Amino acid sequence: MIRFESVSKAYPRSRRPALHRVNLDVERGEFVFLVGASGSGKSTLLRLVLREDVATRGHVYVAGRDVARLSSWKVPHLRRQMGVVFQDFRLLPSKSVFDNVAFALQVIGKSRHHIAQVVPETLELVGLAGKERRLPHELSGGEQQRVAVARAFVNRPAILLADEPTGNLDPATSEGIMKLLERINRTGTTIVMATHDHGLVDASKKRVVELEGGVVVRDEADGGYGLAPVTGMISAQMPAVPPAQAAGEREGARW
Numbered sequence: 001m002i003r004f005e006s007v008s009k010a011y012p013r014s015r016r017p018a019l020h021r022v023n024l025d026v027e028r029g030e031f032v033f034l035v036g037a038s039g040s041g042k043s044t045l046l047r048l049v050l051r052e053d054v055a056t057r058g059h060v061y062v063a064g065r066d067v068a069r070l071s072s073w074k075v076p077h078l079r080r081q082m083g084v085v086f087q088d089f090r091l092l093p094s095k096s097v098f099d100n101v102a103f104a105l106q107v108i109g110k111s112r113h114h115i116a117q118v119v120p121e122t123l124e125l126v127g128l129a130g131k132e133r134r135l136p137h138e139l140s141g142g143e144q145q146r147v148a149v150a151r152a153f154v155n156r157p158a159i160l161l162a163d164e165p166t167g168n169l170d171p172a173t174s175e176g177i178m179k180l181l182e183r184i185n186r187t188g189t190t191i192v193m194a195t196h197d198h199g200l201v202d203a204s205k206k207r208v209v210e211l212e213g214g215v216v217v218r219d220e221a222d223g224g225y226g227l228a229p230v231t232g233m234i235s236a237q238m239p240a241v242p243p244a245q246a247a248g249e250r251e252g253a254r255w
């Protein structure tokens, strides 16, 4: 569903690349945590999937297409296959819960009939039935994030990208958002979630891809700590983290 083939990204005027020779394969229906310290390249990786930016080297494929080779008029079509959730919710403050979610369908030309049917179904799914007429400031942080998840999912995208979706929420509320994302994942939607939340990652036993200085230093199927990190992906040109050191550090809060 998502494939990175030796992808590097160097921003102008930056000494180190944000991503360096990243190889990654995310299958349809997978749930992948993307972890790593601040500045390790998580958001950059998500931006390349969304084609908000393009790789300096290598190829990024989404649903079999090399996103850098898409003509600009096809980019909106690519993005319609993806929903995005951010740490800071990014709701429209003067629009109701219903209208925030409906807006995502209006801009892609869906009919009023379709919107009237699908928005309430989606709000029900995220646990916001009965709160359709509230404005964002009349909701808790967790509820606002549920609106953002509803907006990202209302068009039933094949992929949902979440960039630290629980970063502004307390642990109990974060767990609720995580359960919601897992429910969405069970419908077949592929999810890639960047996070610093050790608790959520440890509890859910899902695949964990760890970045360090733009390099993949771990890719483990069940988030378990017993397996060796994927050192084969580390380029000879970069200062690789010795496996023993990486394993030892995993217990600490590197991210």
Ligand SMILES: Nc1ncnc2c1ncn2[C@@H]1O[C@H](COP(=O)(O)OP(=O)(O)OP(=O)(O)O)[C@@H](O)[C@H]1O
Binding pocket: 011, 012, 014, 017, 018, 036, 037, 038, 039, 040, 041, 042, 043, 044, 045
């Ligand atoms: N637009 C930009 N121009 C120049 N450098 C950038 C730009 N965006 C990110 N970077 C740099 O690229 C590196 C990776 O940043 P990125 O935002 O991808 O990290 P991150 O892992 O998402 O961090 P965080 O956890 O803090 O969100 C950092 O060194 C950052 O300073």
